[in-house]
Amino acid sequence: MIGALNGAKQKGQLKTEAWPLVSLDSPKRPEWGDLASTVAMSLAASEQRAPHDIAQIIIDNLTQREQLFDRVEIVRPGFLNLTVKPAIWQEVLREIEAEGAGYGRADLGKHQRVLVEYVSANPTGPLHVGHGRGAAVGQAVANMLKAVGYDVVSEYYINDAGRQMKLLGASVYARYEQLSNRPVEFPAEGYHGSYITAVAERVKQQIGPELAGRPAVEVEERCRTFANQELLNLIREDLKSFGIEFESWFSEASLVNSGAVQRVLDELQSQQFLFEQEGAWWFRSSAFGDEKDRVVRKQDGEYTYLASDIAYHRDKLQRGFDLLIDVWGADHHGYIPRMQAVVQAYGHPKDRLQVVLVQMVNLLRGGKKVEMSKRAGEFITMREVIDEVGADAAKFFFLMRDSDSHLDFDLELAKQRSSDNPVYYVQYAHARIASLWRVATARGIACPLPSQTNLAVLTDQDELGLIRKLSAYPSVLQGSATAYEPHRMTYYLQQLAGLLHTFYNKHRILPPAADRDLLMAAPDGVVSTDEPQKEALSPERTAARLALMSGVQQVLRNGLKALGISAPEQM
RNA sequence: GCGCCCGUAGCUCAGUCGGAUAGAGCAUCAGCCUUCUAAGCUGAGGGUCGUUGGUUCGAUUCCAACCGGGCGCACCA
Numbered sequence: 001m002i003g004a005l006n007g008a009k010q011k012g013q014l015k016t017e018a019w020p021l022v023s024l025d026s027p028k029r030p031e032w033g034d035l036a037s038t039v040a041m042s043l044a045a046s047e048q049r050a051p052h053d054i055a056q057i058i059i060d061n062l063t064q065r066e067q068l069f070d071r072v073e074i075v076r077p078g079f080l081n082l083t084v085k086p087a088i089w090q091e092v093l094r095e096i097e098a099e100g101a102g103y104g105r106a107d108l109g110k111h112q113r114v115l116v117e118y119v120s121a122n123p124t125g126p127l128h129v130g131h132g133r134g135a136a137v138g139q140a141v142a143n144m145l146k147a148v149g150y151d152v153v154s155e156y157y158i159n160d161a162g163r164q165m166k167l168l169g170a171s172v173y174a175r176y177e178q179l180s181n182r183p184v185e186f187p188a189e190g191y192h193g194s195y196i197t198a199v200a201e202r203v204k205q206q207i208g209p210e211l212a213g214r215p216a217v218e219v220e221e222r223c224r225t226f227a228n229q230e231l232l233n234l235i236r237e238d239l240k241s242f243g244i245e246f247e248s249w250f251s252e253a254s255l256v257n258s259g260a261v262q263r264v265l266d267e268l269q270s271q272q273f274l275f276e277q278e279g280a281w282w283f284r285s286s287a288f289g290d291e292k293d294r295v296v297r298k299q300d301g302e303y304t305y306l307a308s309d310i311a312y313h314r315d316k317l318q319r320g321f322d323l324l325i326d327v328w329g330a331d332h333h334g335y336i337p338r339m340q341a342v343v344q345a346y347g348h349p350k351d352r353l354q355v356v357l358v359q360m361v362n363l364l365r366g367g368k369k370v371e372m373s374k375r376a377g378e379f380i381t382m383r384e385v386i387d388e389v390g391a392d393a394a395k396f397f398f399l400m401r402d403s404d405s406h407l408d409f410d411l412e413l414a415k416q417r418s419s420d421n422p423v424y425y426v427q428y429a430h431a432r433i434a435s436l437w438r439v440a441t442a443r444g445i446a447c448p449l450p451s452q453t454n455l456a457v458l459t460d461q462d463e464l465g466l467i468r469k470l471s472a473y474p475s476v477l478q479g480s481a482t483a484y485e486p487h488r489m490t491y492y493l494q495q496l497a498g499l500l501h502t503f504y505n506k507h508r509i510l511p512p513a514a515d516r517d518l519l520m521a522a523p524d525g526v527v528s529t530d531e532p533q534k535e536a537l538s539p540e541r542t543a544a545r546l547a548l549m550s551g552v553q554q555v556l557r558n559g560l561k562a563l564g565i566s567a568p569e570q571m
Numbered sequence: 572g573c574g575c576c577c578g579u580a581g582c583u584c585a586g587u588c589g590g591a592u593a594g595a596g597c598a599u600c601a602g603c604c605u606u607c608u609a610a611g612c613u614g615a616g617g618g619u620c621g622u623u624g625g626u627u628c629g630a631u632u633c634c635a636a637c638c639g640g641g642c643g644c645a646c647c648a
Contacts (some may be wrong), residue, residue: 027593038590044628051628077628079591092630166646235646273617280646291574291644298646333575334643357576359641365581381615401584403578406641408583413597417610420597424581424610439607479587491585505603512606571610 004061005039013057016046021119024082026472030461033071033081034089036469038458040078051078089467090455093369096470097450104474109150110484115316116142119239120157120328123231125170125193127238129266130329133407134358136398138327139244141356141563144481144489147562150321150323150552153246157312160228161256162305166193168231172213174283175200177222195234199227238383239392241565243391252320255311263302264311265296273345283310288341288350310342311355317346323354325484328402330357356484358403364410388415392565396423400562419501425557427568432504433553434569440546450547462503466548469496473555477562486563493559500552507543511537514556 008014026102047054055074059065065072071083094101118138121131126415132360143153159165171190175197177183190196203211203226211219238248243491255261265281268274273284274296281297295367296307316324324343333355340350363370363380370380385394393414400422401407419425440447457463475490557567 025590026621028594036591041590041628076591080626119600136602159648162648276645283644295646300646302646304646330576331642332648336575336639359576406577410583419609419611422596425596428608428610435608443607451622473589483587485587489589491595498595501611504607504612505609508607510607571608 003063004058007061007063008057011061013061014043014047014054014548015044026468027081032075032079033083035072035082035084037080037082038078040074040080044078048289053080055080060350075276085514086459086464088265088454089464089471090458091459092471093455093551094555097547099204100554101561102354103554104477105147105149106335106478107149108147109145111151111322112151112322114142114145114150114152114323114325115155115321116145116152116325116327117155117157118161118290120143121235122159122164122168123189123228123235124164125231125544126195127235129263129361129363129382130244130358132385133361133398133403134327134329135239135242135244135382136395136564137403140328140395140399140489140562141325141484143562143564144477144486145242148478148481153247153295153321155250156246158251158253158486160231160232160251161253161308162303165224167251168227170221171196171281172200172203172219172223172227176203176219176349179204179536180218180437196227196232199230200231204228205316214398216481222534238381238386242382242394250312250315252308255308255315256303260315261308261311264314264545266305268310268345268567271345274391283338283341283345285338288344290337290341294338306338309339313339313342314346317343317348319350323352325354325356327356327358340438354484354563356384356403360404361398362408364408364412366412367389367410368413385409385411392427393421395421395563395565396426396490399490402485402487423565424488424571425501426490426493426497426560427566428571429500430553430556430560430567431569432500433549436509436549437545443510445510445549446544446564447550448543453541453543453547455547456542457538457541458548460507463545463548464508466499466503466552469499470555474560477559489559489563492512493556493563495553496556496559500556508537509542511539511542523540 005014009016020084024035024037025477027033036078039052040058043054044051052074055078058080059072062072064068068085069082070085071081073081075081076282099105116138118141119131119135127135136153142152146152151432167187167190170187171192174184174186174190179197180199200223203223205571207222207226218398234448255439265274268283269447273287275282275284275293280295282293283296284293286293287472294306299305313324324338336355339355343353346352363385389397397409399415407533413421414423415421417424437447439445458467473496476488476492480486480492521542560567
């Protein structure tokens with residue numbers, strides 16, 4: 001297309017200096033061909049000619065027109081509709097075969113280093129549903145960025161310093177003393193969940209004897225570190241059963257204890273980014289577009305959360321990442337300007353930090369809302385959801401919507417084994433194809449590789465439609481990855497699965513086993529005529545369709561894998 | 572009050588860089604299993620893209636105002 005434009009320009013037929021974005025979309029209606037472009041209309045203004053004329057000029061300058069296209073036409077205002085030759089589409093299957101699990105991969109990232117930080121919950125309790133969504137989104141974004149050529153590290157930031165941990169320690173301590181019939185006052189904003197008592201019981205069992213007679217301060221301290229370890233392990237196990245592994249775990253306490261936080265503040269101060277006022281130290285974030293300055297060290301000498309966050313992001317930048325992606329709960333969106341201010345204070349453009357916001361999950365059961373009260377410690381944990389619906393279903397549901405919009409998650413629906421359930425719908429498409437291989441093997445039908453198959457027989461609109469969809473996979477992956485929007489992929493997979501199911505229902509892939517069975521079932525020699533009417537299926541066509549199926553299966557597998565979801569062989 | 576996000580079919584939502592007759596799933600209704608997995612398929616009805624202006628050959632998409640909803644505006648995390 002560009003070639004055609006340049007050709008026309010050289011001949012003086014077009015005069016515009018800079019081309020507008022030359023886009024080729026896949027049109028909405030089949031009669032508009034396989035590819036459509038609106039360049040002619042975009043050029044109309046600068047060329048001061050009718051779009052139709054410009055389109056004609058482009059067509060005249062198309063190279064290889066005969067080899068590539070069956071039909072080239074101009075429609076109404078100036079749409080350019082192209083119908084690609086089947087042979088070009090058939091090549092897509094060979095490409096998928098050749099690239100296999102790598103089909104769709106790209107080198108957009110050029111090995112830029114990206115740190116994706118997600119979940120990062122306080123180790124003060126089990127992960128809840130919202131963390132689950134963040135986990136699914138973070139993992140999918142990380143995976144997809146890897147697939148398009150970024151060097152990605154995924155990291156969990158452990159908020160194991162500060163007030164919340166103190167409260168945790170105090171809560172466990174209070175329960176521990178209660179267990180020993182030495183009631184102490186429960187901290188005002190302590191954690192009430194039953195898991196706290198469970199931890200206190202383990203404290204008693206495991207280190208109770210050595211705590212006996214020790215001063216209260218020390219016991220509380222031990223309770224805190226014990227609980228920290230316990231809950232962190234719990235979180236790790238929950239994530240593991242959700243199929244999520246982090247390459248790196250980063251402790252906030254390590255920053256505080258090593259003095260890194262103070263060093264970073266000193267450094268900022270020497271660069272005039274910090275100032276003292278009313279006994280507190282402030283970060284001059286308003287100099288970088290934040291609406292006001294922010295406290296980093298309180299009057300009482302304690303650091304704020306922001307202080308360690310500055311140190312943490314400073315550390316990330318020093319580790320040499322070109323891009324930092326933070327996955328946050330959407331209620332933290334007000335934090336974005338100040339963190340981007342931090343990045344700028346360190347001399348980087350603010351978009352070096354990208355924040356992916358994850359909105360609330362609304363849990364439903366059979367259409368009715370599941371009430372949760374975090375205050376009373378009654379919330380549905382991520383583990384409960386995984387145990388009930390399975391990791392695959394949970395992930396798929398978490399990824400079905402734009403992460404920045406609220407999500408209704410119906411537990412009953414996620415468990416359903418029917419086409420109403422999008423997870424099974426997609427996985428079933430993959431399993432159905434797997435089943436074809438099993439049947440083919442059992443019947444001794446050869447399944448040659450696409451490269452050894454005559455694909456030219458794939459000319460049916462349903463066949464070509466599937467291939468067209470397959471050919472869109474790379475751009476879906478790339479778009480989904482670079483926009484940090486995994487829901488585009490789940491949407492695509494549902495569409496592809498839909499096409500597959502329709503195809504499967506409408507067409508045969510393997511020849512009917514019935515030939516033999518029917519003869520046996522018809523002792524009077526009358527062969528049923530039902531079967532062959534549907535579609536004549538030559539061995540050649542069977543082979544070609546199997547090749548097509550193999551492509552569909554590969555793409556389904558690649559897409560599911562990118563989302564961290566399994567592609568079952570059997571369901 | 573200020574800032575960010577959102578408003579698309581009865582419900583939940585897609586809709587990329589402004590393109591043609593705005594899509595999917597659910598729900599509703601009517602059908603399809605002697606066949607490679609019915610965990611599936613086919614068909615029908617359903618719309619003032621919140622409202623009003625603006626930019627444009629063309630706006631669900633961009634801009635402004637307004638209406639309605641969510642969230643955030645700590646020396647909390």
